[in-house]
Amino acid sequence: MFKQVVPVNQQRHAGKKIKQVEGFGFASQFHIAYVTTHEFVRSAAIYPLVFIEDKEKDEFRPVALLGLDAGENLFVGADQKWAASYIPAIIRRYPFALSQAGEDGRFLVCVDEGSELFNDTEGSALFDDKGEPTEVVENVKRYLSELQQMDAITGEFCKFLAAHNLFVPLNMRVRQNDKFKNISGCYVINEERLNNLSDELFLELRAKHYLPAIYAQLTSLSQIERLVMLKDEKQQPLAA
Incomplete structure (x- = not known):
């Protein structure tokens, strides 16, 4: 997604502008997107x-x-x-x-x-004529600061799960058209171990x-079937 990330700088970026995101072609080859725990409930209904x-x-x-496949x-x-209906925050923050x-x-x-959103002619300026950050930069600062706080909480969440051995490798087999596909290489929460936690840990x-x-x-995890359906829909015009 990111190609050339540099700190926003008044001298370097004076006169530079950011176009409003009108399409998500920049994310078309990313088969995963990082999410914070604050996004889980909304994301789980889709992904x-x-x-x-x-x-x-x-x-x-x-x-x-x-x-279902890389790229x-x-x-x-x-x-x-x-x-x-919901776009992960890491996608929405691009190109910052x-x-x-x-x-x-x-x-x-x-x-x-x-x-492609970063240019000299179209969009909202990063700095005004006096060299001061515009509202665009100030809004981005606030948004990224909130995401950073969410990221820290998410890190603690994952450390807690790992410390109590609640992760288990995902091994799932799904039917795609007339073939079967194995989904692996990642982890999920082990529901059996979760249910067997002590009362003290569960209360924690x-x-x-x-x-x-x-x-x-x-x-x-039931949304994996949604991915299978989307994959089949995209392949049908090719088959025709």
């Missing part, structure tokens, strides 16, 4: 939610499955419109992102200079407000 393991950082991250986003149509400035907890607002889950996210993830 299967799973966890992927980052072995280098020794952590798990939740993602929404957007396709495929079944929710972006030929018209580049998003074919669902946060980058950690150091070990003191500071973050910098960054922009993807390789994005409730106190941390983790239960809605946990049950949303478990129920979201």
Whole structure:
């Protein structure tokens, strides 16, 4: 998705503009999208939610499955419109992102200079004639700051699940046209282990407000069938 991410800078980006997002072609080849726990309930009604393991950082991250194969986003149509009522926040924030400035907890607002939305002539300016950040930049700062807080909470959620051995590899077989496809390489919450937690641990889950996210993830797996249907619909014109 991101090609050339650099910190937003008045000297470097004076006169630069950002066009309003009118299509999601930039996300058409992404089959997963990171989601925070705050997004689980809304996302679970549309996307299967799973966890992927980052072995280098020794952590798990939740993602929404957007396709059954790498390089495929079944929710972006030929018209580049998003074919669902909820769009993950990581997609909506494009072409902006946060980058950690150091070990003191500071973050910098960054922009993807390789994005088609970033240009010299169309859209809203990043800086005004006096070199001050415009409302566009200030709104992005607030939005990304909120996402960063959600990201921190999501990280603690995943650490808790991992510490109590609540992750299990997903192995699911679905029928696609006249063939079967195995879905693997990711993790889900183990419902059996969840149900066998001690009363003390279960109450801790409730106190941390983790239960809605946990049950949303478990129920979201039924949306894999939605992906199969979308895949079949896209392949039918090709077969014809």
